[in-house]
Amino acid sequence: MLITRNIKMADVIHLNYFTLTVLNRFGIELGFGDKSVEDVCKMYQVDADFFLEIVNTFVDKDYFPKKHLQTFPVKLITNYLQKTHDDYHQNKVPEIEFLIEQMVNSCYTQKDKIVLLKKFFNDYKQELLNHTKREEEVVFPYTLAIEKAYLSDKPDQSVLKLMETYSIDVFQNEHDNIEEKLFDLKNIIIKYLPQPKNSKLCNKLLFELFNLEQDLNDHSRIEEKVLVPKIRQMEKIITEGFAQTK
Ligand SMILES: [Fe+2]
Numbered sequence: 001m002l003i004t005r006n007i008k009m010a011d012v013i014h015l016n017y018f019t020l021t022v023l024n025r026f027g028i029e030l031g032f033g034d035k036s037v038e039d040v041c042k043m044y045q046v047d048a049d050f051f052l053e054i055v056n057t058f059v060d061k062d063y064f065p066k067k068h069l070q071t072f073p074v075k076l077i078t079n080y081l082q083k084t085h086d087d088y089h090q091n092k093v094p095e096i097e098f099l100i101e102q103m104v105n106s107c108y109t110q111k112d113k114i115v116l117l118k119k120f121f122n123d124y125k126q127e128l129l130n131h132t133k134r135e136e137e138v139v140f141p142y143t144l145a146i147e148k149a150y151l152s153d154k155p156d157q158s159v160l161k162l163m164e165t166y167s168i169d170v171f172q173n174e175h176d177n178i179e180e181k182l183f184d185l186k187n188i189i190i191k192y193l194p195q196p197k198n199s200k201l202c203n204k205l206l207f208e209l210f211n212l213e214q215d216l217n218d219h220s221r222i223e224e225k226v227l228v229p230k231i232r233q234m235e236k237i238i239t240e241g242f243a244q245t246k
């Protein structure tokens with residue numbers, strides 16, 4: 001079922017409660033009662049079209065309007081990606097750490113194995129932090145600079161220098177699959193840890209890991225299939241523009 005602007009926002013959550021995370025990333029909080037998606041977006045000054053595309057790609061994995069998503073300003077796209085990073089570091093990772101800590105304290109008799117799991121996740125956390133930091137400090141500012149030059153009637157020559165030192169292809173080549181390691185982590189819990197004392201806690205942790213993995217997949221898809229081609233196209237037009245004025 002495709003989510004449209006006239007549907008009640010409450011029904012979006014009923015349809016798929018994972019959308020709550022998406023709502024929060026757009027700054028939308030509960031308390032909207034019976035209001036439609038369009039009215040809630042208006043209330044929070046959120047671009048309803050962009051919200052609908054993001055929420056629909058999140059709910060239905062087959063729905064991915066690459067071309068349409070590429071029509072939105074880079075600022076909207078990078079803002080959403082940035083909010084997603086913040087959510088990982090402020091909510092999802094601490095929640096997983098908390099559950100692992102609880103498991104260390106209560107779940108297993110063979111503590112050494114669960115301590116290894118803790119170390120594995122700590123390393124993962126650092127890797128995720130490096131990954132998102134690089135995007136925030138290098139990639140997002142680069143994409144915004146490219147869009148600015150693309151939209152300008154007479155782009156500054158400095159953009160050529162910038163494109164000599166970096167390009168969106170460099171990002172694509174170095175962009176690692178950060179969700180892959182989560183699979184290994186889940187597998188350690190599912191296959192290699194001894195029977196837990198507290199299965200509920202163990203299931204909860206697995207659920208959070210599956211959830212983060214899926215979310216990261218969705219996130220990378222926007223980076224690689226929306227942001228990268230959009231910027232590549234702009235780089236091409238900028239380069240052609242300068243070549244013509246020579
Ligand atoms: Fe990212």
Ligand SMILES: [Fe+2]
Pocket residue numbers: 131135175220223
């Ligand atoms: Fe990424």
